[in-house]
Amino acid sequence: MSFEIRILGSGAALPTSLRNPTSQYVQCNDRHILIDCGEGTQVQLRKYHAHIQKINHILISHLHGDHFFGLVGLLSSLHLLGRDKGLTIYGPQELEQIIRLQLEVGGAKLGFELNFVPLNGNEHKLIFEDKLIEIWTFPLRHRVPTNGFVIREKIKERKLNAERFQEAGLSLTLIPKLKQGLDVVLDSGETICYEEYTYPQKPSKSYAYCSDTIFDERIVEYIREVDLLYHEATFLNDKLDRAKQTFHSTAEQAATIAKEARVGKLLLGHLSARYETGEKHLEEASGVFENVVVVEDGDVYNV
Amino acid sequence: MSFEIRILGSGAALPTSLRNPTSQYVQCNDRHILIDCGEGTQVQLRKYHAHIQKINHILISHLHGDHFFGLVGLLSSLHLLGRDKGLTIYGPQELEQIIRLQLEVGGAKLGFELNFVPLNGNEHKLIFEDKLIEIWTFPLRHRVPTNGFVIREKIKERKLNAERFQEAGLSLTLIPKLKQGLDVVLDSGETICYEEYTYPQKPSKSYAYCSDTIFDERIVEYIREVDLLYHEATFLNDKLDRAKQTFHSTAEQAATIAKEARVGKLLLGHLSARYETGEKHLEEASGVFENVVVVEDGDVYNV
Numbered sequence: 001m002s003f004e005i006r007i008l009g010s011g012a013a014l015p016t017s018l019r020n021p022t023s024q025y026v027q028c029n030d031r032h033i034l035i036d037c038g039e040g041t042q043v044q045l046r047k048y049h050a051h052i053q054k055i056n057h058i059l060i061s062h063l064h065g066d067h068f069f070g071l072v073g074l075l076s077s078l079h080l081l082g083r084d085k086g087l088t089i090y091g092p093q094e095l096e097q098i099i100r101l102q103l104e105v106g107g108a109k110l111g112f113e114l115n116f117v118p119l120n121g122n123e124h125k126l127i128f129e130d131k132l133i134e135i136w137t138f139p140l141r142h143r144v145p146t147n148g149f150v151i152r153e154k155i156k157e158r159k160l161n162a163e164r165f166q167e168a169g170l171s172l173t174l175i176p177k178l179k180q181g182l183d184v185v186l187d188s189g190e191t192i193c194y195e196e197y198t199y200p201q202k203p204s205k206s207y208a209y210c211s212d213t214i215f216d217e218r219i220v221e222y223i224r225e226v227d228l229l230y231h232e233a234t235f236l237n238d239k240l241d242r243a244k245q246t247f248h249s250t251a252e253q254a255a256t257i258a259k260e261a262r263v264g265k266l267l268l269g270h271l272s273a274r275y276e277t278g279e280k281h282l283e284e285a286s287g288v289f290e291n292v293v294v295v296e297d298g299d300v301y302n303v
Numbered sequence: 304m305s306f307e308i309r310i311l312g313s314g315a316a317l318p319t320s321l322r323n324p325t326s327q328y329v330q331c332n333d334r335h336i337l338i339d340c341g342e343g344t345q346v347q348l349r350k351y352h353a354h355i356q357k358i359n360h361i362l363i364s365h366l367h368g369d370h371f372f373g374l375v376g377l378l379s380s381l382h383l384l385g386r387d388k389g390l391t392i393y394g395p396q397e398l399e400q401i402i403r404l405q406l407e408v409g410g411a412k413l414g415f416e417l418n419f420v421p422l423n424g425n426e427h428k429l430i431f432e433d434k435l436i437e438i439w440t441f442p443l444r445h446r447v448p449t450n451g452f453v454i455r456e457k458i459k460e461r462k463l464n465a466e467r468f469q470e471a472g473l474s475l476t477l478i479p480k481l482k483q484g485l486d487v488v489l490d491s492g493e494t495i496c497y498e499e500y501t502y503p504q505k506p507s508k509s510y511a512y513c514s515d516t517i518f519d520e521r522i523v524e525y526i527r528e529v530d531l532l533y534h535e536a537t538f539l540n541d542k543l544d545r546a547k548q549t550f551h552s553t554a555e556q557a558a559t560i561a562k563e564a565r566v567g568k569l570l571l572g573h574l575s576a577r578y579e580t581g582e583k584h585l586e587e588a589s590g591v592f593e594n595v596v597v598v599e600d601g602d603v604y605n606v
Contacts, residue, residue, distance in 0.1 A: 013379070013380075013383055014380055014383055014384070015345065015346055015349075015380075017346075017349070017350065021376075039342055039343065039345070039346075039372075039373065039376040040342065040343050040346060042318065042342070043318055043320075043342075043343060046318075046320070047320065063405075063408040063409055064409050065375060065376055065379045065405065065409055066379075069342075069372075069375055069376045069379075069405075070342065072368060072372055073342040073368055073372045076316070076368045076369075076372075077316075077317055077318075080316055080317055081317070092408070094404075094408045097404070098401075098404055098405055098408065101397075101400070101401055101404065102366075102368065102372075102401055105366040105395070105397045105401065105447070106366055106367050106368055106447065107446055107447050143410055144408070144409065144410050
């Protein structure tokens with residue numbers, strides 16, 4: 001099973017010829033999730049051959065245009081392309097009115113059900129889970145209520161060593177416990193040790209998304225030890241005042257969060273249009289946290 | 304003075320890699336006008352180095368997403384780029400609520416005044432004029448109320464033949480009438496003939512925009528003898544039923560309108576995403592009206 005992040009837009013409020021406004025397409029154990037949806041996201045999804053009809057969850061961090069102005073266009077296109085499968089959008093409450101109003105004036109009724117799950121930018125909670133993944137939200141601190149997200153693989157069961165299990169002639173009823181990593185004591189008093197009959201699985205991975213936000217160490221607890229962290233780095237440290245004033249972060253601040261949370265790898269994005277390349281962001285962040293990349297539109301990262 | 308149309312998007316409801324949703328940038332005698340504003344228009348404007356801050360008029364034909372989903376993003380960017388000059392938007396009444404709602408939730412106040420002029424898709428009337436141009440709207444027939452537009456240069460004054468006028472020793476008070484093409488009878492009874500003292504100007508040009516619309520001969524009267532006509536041609540004639548059902552036109556129907564209105568030149572656009580090229584549209588329309596082009600994104604046409 002794969003867990004990968006496709007960067008669809010790595011820019012900030014003003015789109016440039018190289019950086020579209022924010023959006024990411026996440027595939028985690030065959031769950032397809034879109035995070036944010038700036039203007040032009042539907043074109044980016046098509047450009048990178050994403051499975052757009054497989055997207056069942058759209059997470060919207062906040063209601064600044066560069067994070068949601070592409071949503072209504074994407075929904076319209078999903079409809080025109082024949083979608084009949086429901087879709088759930090998680091985001092600020094006003095989003096539902098904005099989307100429904102625009103769809104209504106066009107006189108078209110979507111061919112699929114649209115569910116809205118309101119997020120208030122103020123809570124740490126589980127917003128979705130199934131047998132393979134969990135999606136969590138947590139508060140970021142920006143000029144308007146803003147939600148961070150963590151996508152986690154569920155803790156995986158161990159894999160049965162079927163051959164050895166059958167040779168031992170054990171009852172099939174033991175399998176669930178052994179797979180969960182639990183020893184079983186039989187009526188005879190014999191202990192069946194899970195390590196003898198199962199293999200360990202690959203560890204469960206996790207991805208955290210923090211955009212947009214001022215430097216805020218309170219988020220460290222929500223993203224501790226994730227394998228991959230995307231954190232906004234709108235500015236460099238020489239614009240620290242501007243970052244504070246606009247409730248954004250610098251590359252060094254993002255790296256500080258990554259270090260404190262002991263994450264595996266840091267992705268920097270949401271670069272202001274004033275920067276032609278991400279070189280200086282990389283240099284600045286590397287001084288604090290080594291395993292860091294400045295993302296570009298189209299990049300793919302495995303978690 | 305120039306009068307030119309830049310095609311920013313020539314596609315229909317579903318954007319493709321080659322055809323963006325509808326938008327056109329019109330420069331007429333140093334007036335800068337945007338007609339429709341599908342998703343991604345701001346990026347197209349930048350790509351073609353349009354003078355975006357010079358745009359003072361935005362005309363929105365109707366509230367199907369492919370004609371207006373890019374408007375709020377464009378307005379946000381104009382603000383971020385420092386605009387302080389007012390802007391007038393002409394379009395269906397609900398547009399104002401849609402735009403203001405989205406700007407409000409982001410908590411930002413635009414640095415410029417936004418004026419909305421409601422159009423109901425049901426009237427033929429002058430919606431703007433100054434000393435150089437006129438903008439008219441007229442009804443199209445689509446699934447929702449839809450406005451067509453005509454942009455006309457004002458009828459130009461003749462140019463004074465200053466040398467001959469001075470030689471004749473005539474009073475300067477005669478000039479305005481002569482420039483308007485009127486002969487003047489002096490108190491002495493002598494007739495001063497305007498043709499002797501003025502040159503003719505280049506004729507005033509006009510451009511008509513018809514998208515989206517079903518084939519409707521009633522529009523002929525509104526666009527009669529314009530120099531350049533843009534008419535939608537979503538389909539070919541083999542999809543005549545589909546065209547009727549969706550209130551769109553075929554290439555042949557667009558050409559029929561052009562012929563009946565005796566326009567100078569016909570531009571076809573708004574091609575359905577099912578067509579990879581416009582070759583067949585051109586072939587079909589040419590059978591009815593010779594001076595026809597199928598537009599592509601980025602094309603520029605002089606009126």
